[in-house]
Amino acid sequence: MTGTDLFSQHLVQVRGVEGFMVLRNDGHILTHNIEQAEKFASLATLSGISVQGVQKKLGFMPFRHLVFSREHNRSLIVFPLDKFYVGIFAKVGFNLSEIIEDVNKFLLKIKIKKNPGHSPKEEE
Amino acid sequence: MQQLIEDLKSIPGVMGAYVYHPNEGIRSNNLPPLFKTERIMETARNLAKITAAGRHNFQDLSDIFLSFEESSILCRQLADTNFVIAVCDPDINFNVLSMSLNLAMEEVNSRIVARQPENITPNTIQTPATVATPTVPASPSASSSPAPSNPANLTRELEVLGQALTKFLGPMARIVFDDAFAEWSTGRNPSANDLPALIDTLCQEIGDADKEKSFREMVREHLPQAIR
Numbered sequence: 001m002t003g004t005d006l007f008s009q010h011l012v013q014v015r016g017v018e019g020f021m022v023l024r025n026d027g028h029i030l031t032h033n034i035e036q037a038e039k040f041a042s043l044a045t046l047s048g049i050s051v052q053g054v055q056k057k058l059g060f061m062p063f064r065h066l067v068f069s070r071e072h073n074r075s076l077i078v079f080p081l082d083k084f085y086v087g088i089f090a091k092v093g094f095n096l097s098e099i100i101e102d103v104n105k106f107l108l109k110i111k112i113k114k115n116p117g118h119s120p121k122e123e124e
Numbered sequence: 125m126q127q128l129i130e131d132l133k134s135i136p137g138v139m140g141a142y143v144y145h146p147n148e149g150i151r152s153n154n155l156p157p158l159f160k161t162e163r164i165m166e167t168a169r170n171l172a173k174i175t176a177a178g179r180h181n182f183q184d185l186s187d188i189f190l191s192f193e194e195s196s197i198l199c200r201q202l203a204d205t206n207f208v209i210a211v212c213d214p215d216i217n218f219n220v221l222s223m224s225l226n227l228a229m230e231e232v233n234s235r236i237v238a239r240q241p242e243n244i245t246p247n248t249i250q251t252p253a254t255v256a257t258p259t260v261p262a263s264p265s266a267s268s269s270p271a272p273s274n275p276a277n278l279t280r281e282l283e284v285l286g287q288a289l290t291k292f293l294g295p296m297a298r299i300v301f302d303d304a305f306a307e308w309s310t311g312r313n314p315s316a317n318d319l320p321a322l323i324d325t326l327c328q329e330i331g332d333a334d335k336e337k338s339f340r341e342m343v344r345e346h347l348p349q350a351i352r
Contacts, residue, residue: 043181051190053170057163060192067189068178096218
């Protein structure tokens with residue numbers, strides 16, 4: 001199973017996840033199942049850069065996730081994963097905290113499985 | 125604004141909050157002293173960038189929530205281009221925090237409405253008289269008398285601007301108008317020729333290109349000479 005297959009098969013099974021994208025931190029998309037992925041990849045990438053600005057200024061560790069919250073539409077959650085970002089669109093009406101927790105569990109498994117220097121792209 | 129961040133700070137898990145305006149910097153702040161002004165300014169600038177990028181993609185974006193190991197940060201852009209930013213414990217429940225902010229804002233808005241003069245009926249709460257006489261203490265005669273600081277007798281023009289602004293900023297319009305009026309009238313004897321400058325300032329406060337355009341069109345209908 002390739003790295004992108006791993007995401008494709010598992011992320012969609014997380015309760016409350018409507019769509020996902022996996023991209024490098026330069027904005028290059030590795031895999032996705034959403035419309036207008038390019039547009040949202042740019043948003044995730046540019047926001048990731050600004051988040052790093054916040055992180056450095058406040059002396060924090062790397063961020064765990066970033067949420068673009070919308071009241072009546074699907075929210076976008078961006079997770080960093082080494083040199084990659086994983087973007088999740090949450091279904092309306094689902095608890096964001098639970099989705100974040102479930103996706104984090106999945107990402108943690110990936111981190112544990114991953115060999116040093118191993119990336120989703122390299123697995124392909 | 126101070127009341128809003130005090131309300132936020134009273135929520136368990138919230139360390140403190142501040143209000144940031146892109147042009148004016150930090151307006152209110154009750155974060156612990158270890159959060160230096162320069163740092164929270166830079167943080168706010170980055171959050172404003174993230175919000176702008178988010179709004180470019182999502183017209184209905186409500187909040188930005190950032191989670192770090194050490195803390196979580198909630199950022200919400202208010203209707204008047206102010207940003208309210210809360211710094212919280214890392215594991216604070218985002219939904220609870222967001223809802224608490226909604227409630228705190230509702231309470232602040234209701235206080236603002238409650239500050240309106242008693243003789244103004246509900247239909248005229250958002251009318252120009254309450255907004256357009258920013259330097260005059262609220263009184264029954266305030267809406268019928270020209271403001272003392274208004275030598276050129278611009279009462280009608282200011283009323284129109286206040287009324288239009290209220291349509292875009294709601295109850296916050298009064299506060300925004302007061303600030304803009306004070307800035308505009310400082311060091312000058314306001315005349316009709318100066319109105320475009322005030323309109324420009326109000327447009328900056330609206331902070332949304334489409335709404336600014338609508339605001340100008342609305343003003344143009346009543347004050348065509350005031351629009352450049």
